[in-house]
Amino acid sequence: MIANVLGAIASIITFVFVFWLMRRGVLREKYAVLWLLFSGAALILSIVPGALRAVSDVVGVETPANLLFFVTIVLLILVSIQLSYELSRHEARIRRLAEEVALLQQEMRGIRGRRDGD
């Protein structure tokens, strides 16, 4: 029972925290929605003790906790991969911008030089 209460409290804290970050505008909706879904699901599982058991029976997993761990790990891995993907894309874009800035700066110097020369 205490475990259930702890789980519920943890998921509520997560939910509220993510919501607060989103409202402040520091977390973009597309990421926030994901974490809100996760914490929502965790909340349901902790306040409806039979839920996890029922799902485990349907899938054919003997120990409900194992199903929980498995699903959680898979989801976290997917999120990590997605973050790596976003990071790679941003690195490429930042590099491209740096190249453009460098070329523009050089062009500006040339234009200034010509203008001041006149």
Place this chain on the structure above:
Amino acid sequence: MSTPVLVAIPAWNEQESIADVIAKVQEHRPGADILVVNDGSTDDTADRASTAGATVVSLPFNVGVGGAMRTAFLYAKRHGYGALVQVDADGQHDPADLDRLIDGLDSADVVVGTRFHPDSTYLVGGPRRWAMVLLSKSLSRMNRGTISDPTSGFRSAGPRAIDLFAVDYPADYLGDTVGSLAIATRRGLVIHEAPVTMYFRQTGRPSKNALWSALYLGRATLAIIATSLKKGATPRGDAA
């Protein structure tokens, strides 16, 4: 070659050697346009290059040789150069070989200066040598023609290669040398090689222990696999 030639020198904290390299290039190709891509140097590289008579493009932070070279290719493309020769800023390359690399473009899109030829004094041994042989073998197969020194950064590019590299030039470690050749091969560009002289680097990374060599081999293999799997970036209008 009658087309305008751009000599591109990627430089990261090379204040000791940059002016010297520029002077030697000017000596061997008087009047050549020299572009120094200052790759986020924290020293006096940009000023010294500028004083020595080169055009300087300064990246706001260090992006690696690959990014610096793509900047150079973009510059070459936008300013209508028909040929680009890459020369290292550390004085490792001998500008006396410039003509040979540029003339080679008459019959190829990319000419790679190779250190490994009968007259060369450049010797590499041990695991590093094995890595180079492996890279050379796999690239030569892709190219249907020998590339004996794929990690050489002393090379030239013709108009077709400039168009390609302005859009698609690998930024990862070793990607700038090995990966770019893989990309060019996949696009059906013609790659030749020409014998060049190289001096051992005076400064920089002399660490050639076993661990470093193993890492080098691994990253090089990764670079080849990555580029041979990668779907090529399609040239977009916004990059031109």
